[in-house]
Amino acid sequence: MNRLAIFDCDGTLVDSQANICLAMEDCFARAGLAAPAREMTRRIVGLSLVEAMRTMLPEAEPDFHAALAEDYKQAFHRLRGRGLVAEPLYDGIQDLIETLDADGWLLGVATGKSDRGLGLCLDHHGLSKRFVTLQTADRHPSKPHPSMIEQALAEAGAAPETSLMIGDTSYDMAMARAAGVTAIGVAWGYHEADELLAAGAHHVAHHPSDIVELAKAIA
Numbered sequence: 001m002n003r004l005a006i007f008d009c010d011g012t013l014v015d016s017q018a019n020i021c022l023a024m025e026d027c028f029a030r031a032g033l034a035a036p037a038r039e040m041t042r043r044i045v046g047l048s049l050v051e052a053m054r055t056m057l058p059e060a061e062p063d064f065h066a067a068l069a070e071d072y073k074q075a076f077h078r079l080r081g082r083g084l085v086a087e088p089l090y091d092g093i094q095d096l097i098e099t100l101d102a103d104g105w106l107l108g109v110a111t112g113k114s115d116r117g118l119g120l121c122l123d124h125h126g127l128s129k130r131f132v133t134l135q136t137a138d139r140h141p142s143k144p145h146p147s148m149i150e151q152a153l154a155e156a157g158a159a160p161e162t163s164l165m166i167g168d169t170s171y172d173m174a175m176a177r178a179a180g181v182t183a184i185g186v187a188w189g190y191h192e193a194d195e196l197l198a199a200g201a202h203h204v205a206h207h208p209s210d211i212v213e214l215a216k217a218i219a
Contacts, residue, residue: 002106004133004158005215006149006181008167009111009118010045011189014087014125017042019079026075027068033057042190046112046169048142049073073114080120087121090188092208097130099212106156108133110148110165110175115139132156144174149181164218166211170199182218184211 010016021042025035036056044052049069057065079085100107107130111118115138122128133155135148149165152158165176168189176183177200185196185204193204205211 001159001162002157003104003215003218004106004108004153004156004163005100005211006108006110006133006135006152006163006165008046008165008169008172008189009109009113009121010087011168012090012166012172012186013093013109013127014089014121016087016121017045017190019076019085019087020045023072023075023079026078027071030071030075031068045190046143046167046171048112048137048140051142052112076117087124089125090208094125096208096211097127100215101130103212103215105215106133106158107131108135108152108156110135110143110152110167110172112137112143143169143171144178146175146179149175149179153179153181162218164211164215166205168196170195173199173201176200182214184214186211 007013021038024041028035040056044055049072050065053065053068109118109131113136115136118134118136133152135152140147153160153163160180163181164184165172165181166184168186169191173183173185173196183201185201187193187204187206196204203214
């Protein structure tokens with residue numbers, strides 16, 4: 001079976017928290033709501049948009065969650081149209097991707113982004129052709145449901161026991177555990193290392209180069 005390394009995007013491959021916070025503040029303001037604390041916004045990165053809104057506003061009605069999620073998308077599009085969207089790769093990510101690729105790993109993404117948002121992000125960094133499977137919130141239940149990983153494994157012809165999920169949130173770790181793959185948390189994202197371990201991380205990497213060594217042990 002093939003070996004597959006699946007990456008989360010926001011908080012793992014790229015640092016997009018400034019964009020996410022700005023878009024969230026915009027859509028809340030348009031709905032007549034006080035801006036959420038940025039720490040709260042960072043806590044829900046990785047969830048699908050409707051689930052994120054449900055988590056932030058648990059007393060609101062489902063229709064309101066759906067409307068707010070759509071407003072968030074529009075807010076993000078406005079930021080992009082004004083040239084304000086910056087999603088830089090974290091230091092060491094480019095080298096990590098190249099090393100895993102050279103070592104024979106297939107690469108994938110499982111993200112709360114939309115198909116469009118992920119495509120724009122990967123195209124911007126010249127990474128689109130590096131990944132053999134791309135799973136997004138457009139086609140799956142929200143993390144931590146294992147659907148994204150299960151579909152990625154099927155598309156890549158990979159087995160859970162020789163595959164990794166690399167992410168920065170407890171949602172990624174719980175999703176990995178549910179799918180039976182090795183859960184590798186990253187300490188440079190939006191959830192703390194102790195949260196990642198509590199959610200089931202087998203390992204926590206403090207630099208992308210750590211993942212190369214962990215991958216060798218699994219291979």
